[in-house]
Amino acid sequence: MAVLARRTRGVRRLTSALVAMSSVFVAACASERGVAPVVPGNTPAAQFRPQAFTADVDVRTGTIRITAPAANTANRPTLSLDGGDAPSLSLLGGEAVRLIPSNYQASAVGAFAPGKIRVTFDVLIENKLPGVKFVTPTWPVAPAPGVILFPLDYVVTTTPGGVTGGDGNEVIVEQPRFGAVDPSIDWNGTGAAGSGAPYNFFNDTDCSAAASNDCFRWEAYDAEILPQTTSSVRRIGFDIDATVGQFRARMIVAADLAAAAAVSPGTVNGTVTSAVRGPLSGVTVTSSSGQTATTDATGAYSLTGVNPGSRTISLSNLPAGCTAPAPQTVSVTSGGTVTSNFSVTCTGLPGTINGRAISDNAGEQLPNVTVTASTGGTATTNATSNFTLTGVGAGTGTLTASNLPAGCVASPAPYTMPSAGTITVNVNVDCPAPVTPGYQYNTTWTNLPGGEVQVDIRIDMRTFNRPDIIDITTGTVTGDPIVGAQISVAYDASRLVFVRGDDPPPVPRITAAPVINGSTPGIVRVLSGVAGAGVTGNVAVVRLVFTRAAGVTPGTTVGTTTTFEVISSRSGGSTVDIRPNVVNVEGTYVLPAPLPQSPPPASTRREARCHRASRHPSCAIHSPGAHHPCGILVASRGSSR
Numbered sequence: 001m002a003v004l005a006r007r008t009r010g011v012r013r014l015t016s017a018l019v020a021m022s023s024v025f026v027a028a029c030a031s032e033r034g035v036a037p038v039v040p041g042n043t044p045a046a047q048f049r050p051q052a053f054t055a056d057v058d059v060r061t062g063t064i065r066i067t068a069p070a071a072n073t074a075n076r077p078t079l080s081l082d083g084g085d086a087p088s089l090s091l092l093g094g095e096a097v098r099l100i101p102s103n104y105q106a107s108a109v110g111a112f113a114p115g116k117i118r119v120t121f122d123v124l125i126e127n128k129l130p131g132v133k134f135v136t137p138t139w140p141v142a143p144a145p146g147v148i149l150f151p152l153d154y155v156v157t158t159t160p161g162g163v164t165g166g167d168g169n170e171v172i173v174e175q176p177r178f179g180a181v182d183p184s185i186d187w188n189g190t191g192a193a194g195s196g197a198p199y200n201f202f203n204d205t206d207c208s209a210a211a212s213n214d215c216f217r218w219e220a221y222d223a224e225i226l227p228q229t230t231s232s233v234r235r236i237g238f239d240i241d242a243t244v245g246q247f248r249a250r251m252i253v254a255a256d257l258a259a260a261a262a263v264s265p266g267t268v269n270g271t272v273t274s275a276v277r278g279p280l281s282g283v284t285v286t287s288s289s290g291q292t293a294t295t296d297a298t299g300a301y302s303l304t305g306v307n308p309g310s311r312t313i314s315l316s317n318l319p320a321g322c323t324a325p326a327p328q329t330v331s332v333t334s335g336g337t338v339t340s341n342f343s344v345t346c347t348g349l350p351g352t353i354n355g356r357a358i359s360d361n362a363g364e365q366l367p368n369v370t371v372t373a374s375t376g377g378t379a380t381t382n383a384t385s386n387f388t389l390t391g392v393g394a395g396t397g398t399l400t401a402s403n404l405p406a407g408c409v410a411s412p413a414p415y416t417m418p419s420a421g422t423i424t425v426n427v428n429v430d431c432p433a434p435v436t437p438g439y440q441y442n443t444t445w446t447n448l449p450g451g452e453v454q455v456d457i458r459i460d461m462r463t464f465n466r467p468d469i470i471d472i473t474t475g476t477v478t479g480d481p482i483v484g485a486q487i488s489v490a491y492d493a494s495r496l497v498f499v500r501g502d503d504p505p506p507v508p509r510i511t512a513a514p515v516i517n518g519s520t521p522g523i524v525r526v527l528s529g530v531a532g533a534g535v536t537g538n539v540a541v542v543r544l545v546f547t548r549a550a551g552v553t554p555g556t557t558v559g560t561t562t563t564f565e566v567i568s569s570r571s572g573g574s575t576v577d578i579r580p581n582v583v584n585v586e587g588t589y590v591l592p593a594p595l596p597q598s599p600p601p602a603s604t605r606r607e608a609r610c611h612r613a614s615r616h617p618s619c620a621i622h623s624p625g626a627h628h629p630c631g632i633l634v635a636s637r638g639s640s641r
Contacts, residue, residue: 048152052250053099056157057119060245064101064121068094097253100124100230100290109242112184117244120186120237123149124290125221125253126230131262134225134255140201144190146220147231147255150201154181154238154249179244186237187217195220201254222309225255226263226334229307233288264335268303268313271295274346276394277419280319283344288312308332313340322346348394348419350376355425357385357401357410366429369410370403375417394419399427407432438464438583439480439567442538443560445589450597453496453589454545455560456505457526459485459567460538464581469571474508474536481534482510483575485541486527486566493522495558496546501526504540514542534570548591559588 055066100123107118125147127134134147142148156179189195198207198215207215221231240247272283272295279299286292289307303313314327323345330338353373357366369381375393380403389399394417401410408431415425440460447453461479465471472481491498501516501524514528526542546558562584569576 048252049250051093052152052252053094053097054248054250055099055101056246056248057101057104057121058246059106059117059119062104062106064104066099066101068098096127096129098126098128099253100126102233103235113239115242116239117242118184118186118237118239120184120235122233122235124230124233125149125225127225127227129257130227131260132227132257133260135258136223137254137256140254142220142254143199143218144195144220146190146223147225147253148218148220149234149236149251149253150199150216150218151183151187151236152216152250152252154183154247156181156244156247158244158246179241179247181238181240181244181247181249183217184237184239185217186235187219189218190220201252224260224309226308227260229263229265229309230289232310232312263308265305266308266332266335267337268306268311268330268332268340269337270301270313270340270342271299272301272315272342272344273299274322274344274419276348277319277322277346280322280344280346282317282319283315284317286314286316288314306332308334308336315342315344318344319346321349346419348417350391350393351417351419351421351423353377353389353392353399353415353417353423353425355387355389355399355413355427357381357387357427357429359385359408359429359431361431361433364431364434366405366408366431368403369401369427369429371427372400372402373415374398374400392417394421399425401427401429404429405431435585436583438581439482439578440464441562441564441582441584441586443586445558447592447595448545449595450547451594452499452545452547453558453591454502454543455589456543457487457489457541457560457562457586458538459541459582461536462538463583466569466576466578466581469569469576469578472533472536477508477537479536480578481536481569482539482567482578483532483534483570484510484527484529484566484568485564487525487541488563488565489524489526489544490561490563491522491524491546492558493549495549495552495556497521497549498524499545499547502543502545504528504543506540508535508537509540510535516542516544518544529568548594552591554591554593556591557588558591560586562586 051069053066053068055064057064101121102124103122105120107120109115109117112118125134136142136145137148185196187196189197196217196219199218200207200215201218202214219234219236221234225231238247238249268287270285272280272285274280279295279297281295281297281299283295283299283301284292285295285301285303287303287306288311289309291303291306293301293303295301309332310329311332312327312329315324318324325342325344328340328342330340332338355371357369357371359366365383366385367381367383369385369387370378371381371387371389372378373389373392375395375397377389377392379387379389381387396414396416399413399415404410408429410427410429413425413427415423417423440463442458442460444456444458445453446456459482461482462477465480469480471478474481498518498521501514501518503512504510504514510528510530514526516524516526518524524544526544528541548556564579564582564584567577567579567582569578
């Protein structure tokens, strides 16, 4: 095509240029039957094709190859920057422009349009000329300010069925294979809503008419592309049939030329940090003009050689668990430096918790306790109660402990784990006080019908052995014997009302009929004795029955406090006072809901009753210093345990 010239005497004119480019994009193969391909005919603006760049893209390999127009043709693209007789219109070729594609993507079939694959990619326009800048074209008239890119035509070159393209002006299809290519709405003009719709670039006045053949979608680039710099990145696309394997698209870049002073690249500096992880190293920082840099150990980067103008800075290659923030737009001046800092949202890196399971009993070790962190990580305490939890997720959480010794309860321990941190958190454990060696005095509570509760009182002769007492055997249990007990059992009269004393549980028990006096609210006195060698085992002393005081509700805690007036054993015919060896482990009881009333138990009820074997007619507790007929030495009121 000849260079068009319009002469204006004595006036120096800047050139109005039309840069031609062609891009071929390979469409994804598929078995779906598409619509018919675009077939050569009255192709719009056909006279501009020889000056077009040609891009061949293979969807199957994901490659794009852009070729400048052939320089050995009669109508090769040319450029004139001469004086007053300079042409007002030129078509720019490879000596003025380089087109740089990147970031090729193809959608799934039907993701945007039925039966179609959307192929998109980015394009940079590079101005190769010194001292000349690209500006908004005056011809063809631009739809918006800026250098304009629009697709001139687009044809299929191959499909899986063997479609081949010759010079791009015709398509040969081996039936029944079909394919079609059309610009997508990724040609969106300035990016504003509705921008990029077909526009009359040449002759048509109404782009809605069926016969229109020179209306095209379009993309607006920078208002200026300075000498020897590149434009900002813009994304374009095509919708292709799933049967298309390759296609070719010719595109035109329209721009006027204007004289411009040489420019110096600028620099973009900044940091990439995370509030959780701190500086992020190894992150790739990219300018829309093509420059890249990598952050160092402090999160800093420096992009040099950045073309002046409005540039978009974006991040990639972020660490796992980090989300890329939105790109930032900066204005780069010739030879200037601008700052662009990024704050990245990241999850924290796992850390370590060191600690100890601490018992409230001083000096008590808690080995083999399992400690678990709510944000991840489990460990077991060693012989000295220490633990180390690794892989604990960052953030707030709670430590819990399990596999504790009987009766021990651990309090949850809160923590805050910084990213990749190491902290110390101890777990406090509430354990029963160690039981002093001795005969354990214990209580067992039971809920009864009609709102009553009973407590069985026992002395466990198995839990201690005095060397000066001769063992006996009761049933299958061998141990020290007990022959009698005189005790005072205190209770809270505002919560419980004494009802009666029942027969103690059967063997082993001191006697089936202990003497019980509960006439004084808040205290029950018990006297129980047996003749002979006595009994051993977890020996029952008495069973006491209470009812709930008026107004007491379920959930109320009750219990007993016992005074040991006499606890006697026997060895070789001699009575032995074992009160110093009795350990009180009586517990509390939380009242449950009352059970429904049922018939009274068959056992004989007794209150303030004498031992059947007693020779004393009185049911009263014996006076201090007296001897019970069963051989129990009755203690003075002041000598109790």
